[in-house]
Amino acid sequence: MKTILVTGARGQIGSDLVSALRRRFGATQVIESTRKAVPHLEGNLLPYEVLDVTDEHRLQEIVEHYQVDTIYHLAGLLSAKGEQNPELCWNINVNGLKNVLQVAKSHQLRVFWPSSIAVFGPHTPKLDTPQITVEDPSTVYGITKVTGELLCRYYAYQFGVDVRSLRLPGIISYSTLPGGGTTDFAVEIFYAALKYGTYTCFVRPETRLPMMYMPDAIAAILHLMEADSALIKVRSSYNIAAVSFSAEELVAEIQKYLPEFTCDYAPDFRQAIADSWPCVIDDSRARADWGWKHTYDLPAIVADMLAKLDERLMRVGQESMVCAQSLF
Ligand code: AKB
Numbered sequence: 001m002k003t004i005l006v007t008g009a010r011g012q013i014g015s016d017l018v019s020a021l022r023r024r025f026g027a028t029q030v031i032e033s034t035r036k037a038v039p040h041l042e043g044n045l046l047p048y049e050v051l052d053v054t055d056e057h058r059l060q061e062i063v064e065h066y067q068v069d070t071i072y073h074l075a076g077l078l079s080a081k082g083e084q085n086p087e088l089c090w091n092i093n094v095n096g097l098k099n100v101l102q103v104a105k106s107h108q109l110r111v112f113w114p115s116s117i118a119v120f121g122p123h124t125p126k127l128d129t130p131q132i133t134v135e136d137p138s139t140v141y142g143i144t145k146v147t148g149e150l151l152c153r154y155y156a157y158q159f160g161v162d163v164r165s166l167r168l169p170g171i172i173s174y175s176t177l178p179g180g181g182t183t184d185f186a187v188e189i190f191y192a193a194l195k196y197g198t199y200t201c202f203v204r205p206e207t208r209l210p211m212m213y214m215p216d217a218i219a220a221i222l223h224l225m226e227a228d229s230a231l232i233k234v235r236s237s238y239n240i241a242a243v244s245f246s247a248e249e250l251v252a253e254i255q256k257y258l259p260e261f262t263c264d265y266a267p268d269f270r271q272a273i274a275d276s277w278p279c280v281i282d283d284s285r286a287r288a289d290w291g292w293k294h295t296y297d298l299p300a301i302v303a304d305m306l307a308k309l310d311e312r313l314m315r316v317g318q319e320s321m322v323c324a325q326s327l328f
Helices: 012-025 056-066 079-084 086-107 140-159 185-195 214-226 247-255 270-276 284-290 298-326
Strands: 004-007 030-034 048-050 070-073 110-116 162-168 170-172 198-201 208-213 243-246 262-265
Touching (some): 004 056, 012 030, 012 070, 012 214, 030 056, 079 086, 086 110, 086 140, 162 214, 170 185, 185 198, 185 247, 185 298, 208 214, 214 284, 243 247, 247 262, 247 298
Parallel strands (some): 004 030, 110 162, 198 262
Antiparallel strands (some): 208 243
């Protein structure tokens, strides 16, 4: 039976991944952990721990207490937040990962860790970015991801740690908002379209970036972790892709459902980050080595996002009405 620890469990990917892992392996087999205490999780019957991944001793204690055999290590700062606090970004992203790899080495754990398209930079080919190419990131986040990939490969080859990784693009989802990334506009826009009918986008209309719908991201992570070890030929991190679209193409697709929706553009510091990243990624190694394929294209993402988010916002609206009514 698998016992799984998820760090950063309440982030955008963590929330959906924990649900998927609990459905697959059993609710009590998955331990959620967050850096700061989440009161309603502490009162929950399912396994939950407060864990700052920069504390190796505490990590080891949790691994030993639950006899963890696999860690999905998602705790980390994203690109925009990283630029605002480079030291914290380095500490959590690099030292946190090194601690996970150290404990994985001493306790023979399997590890999943997300890298990012942020490993690439201004001199990387923008179209069909190859698996092996120039990596000259201009953000501290990108630098932590390049360093992390090298650490993963080092621990895999020097110490036999079974660590697997994907260079994730922008992830679009409806359960939990992303926090502090450059690709966040592609999620915020759906909330704004449904709630306010208008959105001010922080990148220019023609900005084209690689993106993926959350169900594809979860499928990719689970598929990678279940693949036979002999098939995993890249131990730094695999390029992985689904769709690429510009901000204005996303707006046009949303307008097919919400014709009144308007979007204006006020690029900020995140524009330079977006401009330094590739537009389209070549993920043929992941497709050839372990059979990766995506399901959702842009029209399918927009249709599903609007339907799911609309339902969710209505439910939240009804719940807050019930709360408001119960006050009288
Ligand atoms: C970000 O925008 O920082 C992330 C990423 C592409 O790694 N979504």
